[in-house]
Amino acid sequence: MPSLRFPNRPQFSGFMKPCRIEGEVQNLEVVQGEIPPDIDGTFYRVMPDPQFPPFVEDDPRFNGDGNVSAFRIKNGRVSFQQRYVRTEKFVREREGQRALMGKYRNKYTDAIEFQIRSTANTNVIYFNRRLKENSSPYALDPITLETQGLLVQWFRYRNSFPGHTANAFEDQNGLIAFDLGLSDKNVFFWWPKANGHAPDPSDIHSQLVRFTIDPHSPSDRLDLADPHVLSRFNSEF
Numbered sequence: 001m002p003s004l005r006f007p008n009r010p011q012f013s014g015f016m017k018p019c020r021i022e023g024e025v026q027n028l029e030v031v032q033g034e035i036p037p038d039i040d041g042t043f044y045r046v047m048p049d050p051q052f053p054p055f056v057e058d059d060p061r062f063n064g065d066g067n068v069s070a071f072r073i074k075n076g077r078v079s080f081q082q083r084y085v086r087t088e089k090f091v092r093e094r095e096g097q098r099a100l101m102g103k104y105r106n107k108y109t110d111a112i113e114f115q116i117r118s119t120a121n122t123n124v125i126y127f128n129r130r131l132k133e134n135s136s137p138y139a140l141d142p143i144t145l146e147t148q149g150l151l152v153q154w155f156r157y158r159n160s161f162p163g164h165t166a167n168a169f170e171d172q173n174g175l176i177a178f179d180l181g182l183s184d185k186n187v188f189f190w191w192p193k194a195n196g197h198a199p200d201p202s203d204i205h206s207q208l209v210r211f212t213i214d215p216h217s218p219s220d221r222l223d224l225a226d227p228h229v230l231s232r233f234n235s236e237f
Contacts, residue, residue: 002098006053011061018050018064024081035076042142043071048121051090052099056109063104065090066120068145085120085138086147116150127170153215157224161187163206163236176213181206181235182227206236 006012048064066085071078084090092112093100102109107117118136126142139151163181170176181187183206185199192198209227 002055003053006050007057009058011059012053016061019067020049020051022067022083024079026079028078028080030078035073035078037076039073040075041073043073044124044126044142045069045071046085046121046124048119049084050099051084052093052097054099055111056103060104062121063101063119064121065093066122068124068140070142070145081145083145085140087118087120087138088114088116089119153217153222155213155217155222155224157211160184161206163187166208166235174215176215178211178213179208179230180211182209183207183236187236204236205234207232208235 006018010016012018046066046068048061049067050064054063066087068083068085070081072081089101092114100111101114101117101119102111107114110117116136118138120138124140137151139148140146141148161183163183165178165180167179168177183204185204186193187204187206189198189201189204207229208231209229211224211227213224
């Protein structure tokens with residue numbers, strides 16, 4: 001039987017102790033100072049918050065379920081709302097009343113097979129009148145925080161090695177600029193292919209490029225054009 005207690009480890013203790021709460025509180029108590037009355041807006045926060053104890057005892061906190069908070073500030077008052085992202089992981093574990101996902105980023109340790117192995121706990125942004133939690137992105141209603149489903153559009157580019165993201169933004173025309181290092185070789189040369197082959201580090205060159213993406217592209221036009229080269233200097237390691 002799965003444990004009903006979280007492991008006695010630092011990642012489940014102190015300020016990292018799971019809170020597992022959904023709900024809302026109106027007019028939070030201001031314990032120090034005052035809130036300027038001209039502040040009018042919402043601060044969104046997301047955190048890892050596992051709903052069940054892991055079956056991998058030393059699992060890192062990063063494997064917890066995404067729980068999104070909204071602090072709505074107006075007229076010197078703050079209201080609070082919090083709700084879990086209904087990922088495939090969250091829904092199936094709630095149905096099973098136990099943790100089903102195994103080690104962090106290791107699908108071979110899972111108790112079941114997931115189609116989308118996402119915890120939705122890393123970042124949340126406002127996009128196209130919706131909140132979007134990054135991973136395989138889930139869309140949330142910015143008012144109710146209800147999960148609206150996956151927000152996925154897969155684009156294609158020729159076989160290459162995309163490196164670390166340097167920048168991304170939406171321009172005035174609604175297009176997405178996406179900057180990253182791009183190479184035709186395996187930049188992570190210390191992880192060879194299955195046959196043991198790895199490129200010589202001196203042969204690797206990763207240019208900083210910018211893809212411009214139309215998120216409303218029809219499904220038959222998802223092949224990306226060649227990116228604009230921002231810098232020809234090596235942008236990875």
